[in-house]
Amino acid sequence: MKIGFIGLGNMGAPMAHNLVKAGHALTAYDVSAEAMQTLAAAGAKTAPSPKAAAQDADFVITMLPAAAHVKAVLTGEEGIFAATAKKNVTIIDSSTIDPASVKAFAELANQNGNAFVDAPVSGGTGGAAAGTLTFMVGGSKEAYEHVKPVLSAMGKNIVHCGDTSTGQVAKICNNLVLGITMAGVSEAMALGEALGIDPAVLGGIINTSTGRCWSSDTYNPFPGVIEMAPSTRGYTGGFGTDLMLKDLGLATDAAKHARQPVYLGALAQQLYQTMSTKGAGRLDFSAVIKLYRKEGNT
Amino acid sequence: MKIGFIGLGNMGAPMAHNLVKAGHALTAYDVSAEAMQTLAAAGAKTAPSPKAAAQDADFVITMLPAAAHVKAVLTGEEGIFAATAKKNVTIIDSSTIDPASVKAFAELANQNGNAFVDAPVSGGTGGAAAGTLTFMVGGSKEAYEHVKPVLSAMGKNIVHCGDTSTGQVAKICNNLVLGITMAGVSEAMALGEALGIDPAVLGGIINTSTGRCWSSDTYNPFPGVIEMAPSTRGYTGGFGTDLMLKDLGLATDAAKHARQPVYLGALAQQLYQTMSTKGAGRLDFSAVIKLYRKEGNT
Amino acid sequence: MKIGFIGLGNMGAPMAHNLVKAGHALTAYDVSAEAMQTLAAAGAKTAPSPKAAAQDADFVITMLPAAAHVKAVLTGEEGIFAATAKKNVTIIDSSTIDPASVKAFAELANQNGNAFVDAPVSGGTGGAAAGTLTFMVGGSKEAYEHVKPVLSAMGKNIVHCGDTSTGQVAKICNNLVLGITMAGVSEAMALGEALGIDPAVLGGIINTSTGRCWSSDTYNPFPGVIEMAPSTRGYTGGFGTDLMLKDLGLATDAAKHARQPVYLGALAQQLYQTMSTKGAGRLDFSAVIKLYRKEGNT
């Protein structure tokens, strides 16, 4: 397939790499010339603009920080739409953005004679490198079937979530639960410590009981409970506090527009926000436990 | 073994039953004569007071609603201590109460020449009937080994949590996480519904992703996502909202005394409290999702 | 003075009226022809577009629902900037919008050769009609002195808050406190009721003690405590729940961008959101007390 790829950051670069390895004809664009050179060395073409990257493509994939970037890349003078008008190109946006923007972009794409699918990912930079990402796809059944072979070169699970924007909804709702459970496990572990139970014992009990959750059994915020978790290596690596903040911001924003209350999500957002305010935004989000522990200077 | 058993409620009755079935010589006391008769029919002796039930016992097990009841049953004129002085009896309290009271009771028991072990349970009335409860035991290693054979007649997992009161700490901290995750999953599922994703699809994604937790994959609060969950049968049966409130009350109280913040736990407590205020205290605690759904009249 | 006025809603219409009464030459625009006719009957000219209303004006005042409207009215093809280029017109925006948008609009205005001042108001529709509004003005000292005579025709207190956007900051921060205190007074009054104190007595004590606040002594949410408050007339009139939601949304959004935690503000937002979700968005915001009272069906 001929694929245009816009956005070669921490996630986009390894994703593009895997597409090249799978034999697709890739033309890439990024604001960083260096990022483009690295990918060119792996066999991709590069382009001077999103428009140029999208020229002659069957699919265009965007992997960008926020909705504003996606909008600029789609509708700018040197943007994707300028190249794809009436060509029935399928645009796949793998950025994590708000569902309302997705709907607006999809409508613009349709007016331009293109298809638009939202396909945010989970799995982190590790999954992007290994090609084991999960893609949460929003679009018609046909659109899903159409993009599945392309996404399969970058991921292991390609899940159809429903119509346009439901891929983003799935991602946002999952990360809402994640942000809450991590803070919840943090306060329970810190409380247990203060009340005198061995954190490893407490972790073991929770993990085999009704408190069981990924934030406890795979990513426990208390140092030493789970050997492979960021908490055990000083909260480095992993999923940064500022990224969790971005996703909780998307969740509470979407809730605001849908007039839905999100009590715990809004409160969890403030906890991560406090971490960020005090300078810990780049630590793994499980460092939120520092707000609770006596020794946890933030 | 000769066992005294005080408290034949929804949990205590089937537990006592299983001890009788295992061949122990049981003498039981309860404020309800009817509860005693039912157990007598199964082969237990009954007694007119906690003191009488504890006479000649090697172990005394208490299963009561709150710390005040445990205190009365231990220290009252017709209480356990009146029968067990200097007899080296082991008292096992399986009630769910606050860790500070446990420490006080253990000290009183020691002064009376008895051992005291806290051993709260999880598994509900189903686990009590089936003899598959989990016991979380707080006490010395020796005390744990001593009570294990007795508890094994009533439960499948007998976990040593550490010194006196850590059994309660484990239970309280686990249920703190549980109360938070259930409310968190509720707000995510309700948000997803409002944003247009199929709840079954959203549940499936969360359950295979980082939001995975018991409150979602086993007990999902959205009707129809998990067939066996109370949400699918009108929030009947299961673990009542008022019971969750009791446990969150123990957690926030213990936190207050330990000077530990419990942000999400305190907020979750208010959500279940609202349910109770509005008359829904006897519904399963997963009914908290009604606070979030447009159609959820509480 | 020659004044263009854009936005003749519940607030804008009486404000424009007062400018006419004060003898200013007003040219008004609104999407509603009816609103323009009413004002024309009072002596104003009307215009077919913002551009036409701004033609030849010394000042242009905008009073609109949200930042998106202000942007459209400023930068649209038939917008204000199209008429005011290089004319050194002073644009006064009295809408309540986010500080970041204000800064962006001010920069655009400067590039267009105009001055831009943010001047949101407090005092409600009553104050707008009576000409007793408070204006919170953001801009240079000179800009403040320049707009003061114009604003004085519509308001009683014209407060200089500091540089561009600080008018909005003042309004947002004040309403953040307001949203929190109203919910706080609601939970205290409902708790007092449940604990058996006469609400009027409790109100009296709070109002002469350290809990004293506008939400209690002027606008108490418990019916009957303050005769003139909306609570005493079924929560009609006053400041709608959905308007409070808008302002708390601006506050939490601004906090998100400034990386500041707003714990109570975010939680209060969820409470008003719950009211709105359940269909009570048009009641006065003090109806939030219904979430707390046993009899308060929402």
Add this chain to the structure above:
Amino acid sequence: MKIGFIGLGNMGAPMAHNLVKAGHALTAYDVSAEAMQTLAAAGAKTAPSPKAAAQDADFVITMLPAAAHVKAVLTGEEGIFAATAKKNVTIIDSSTIDPASVKAFAELANQNGNAFVDAPVSGGTGGAAAGTLTFMVGGSKEAYEHVKPVLSAMGKNIVHCGDTSTGQVAKICNNLVLGITMAGVSEAMALGEALGIDPAVLGGIINTSTGRCWSSDTYNPFPGVIEMAPSTRGYTGGFGTDLMLKDLGLATDAAKHARQPVYLGALAQQLYQTMSTKGAGRLDFSAVIKLYRKEGNT
């Protein structure tokens, strides 16, 4: 009048002093011999026990840290009841304790042939020394009239709140509002600072607008806004964080027993709790603003 007085702490000592100055015959008891000597030097008698202090008294006043102390002083072997049986003595408890305990104590007093009135105070150590305290009195109209002359020697406002325990309800509900407004003003002031408005200007606007409250106009947490506030002298003096925590604990506990939600109160409690956990429990409670400010190391 002959008055027994139990509890000569920071509040009790100056209160007892004022009773002596007013000409009452005072017999005092405290666990601290030093506190008794100081009072004796001012003209009071001292006693070796609460019982001895209550002997021959018309009124007995208690001013103690918590309900457990009041209970011990009333019902202990050397307690008040041992001296006052069937003597129609009026016991006035000015401690701040939970309403449920008050009701229990009042019933015990009645059974002992005594009257019992709850009369917690506001006004702090300054008001205690100056004799300008506010007393919130719970009891019958007759009981209120009976104690008023005695309380008038120590306070300026003697308010009848209703039946037994409503004095405590009034105090608890007022301080619930206080704890919430202080945290609310803190987050608004910190947000304003981060968004670039001069805190003194912001304080001035809030104090003349709908956000107006004691926590802002008299006790503003931002240093320098109110010259006489503890914030301006390093958060020393004033009302300690741990005391606010005690009162919020009483409020959330009373709410739990009454099955009333207290969303903002429970959250505010966690904020002050975080301050205490991190070692700031003895600072004035307005130091909670440090949780919000970038420079606020706690």
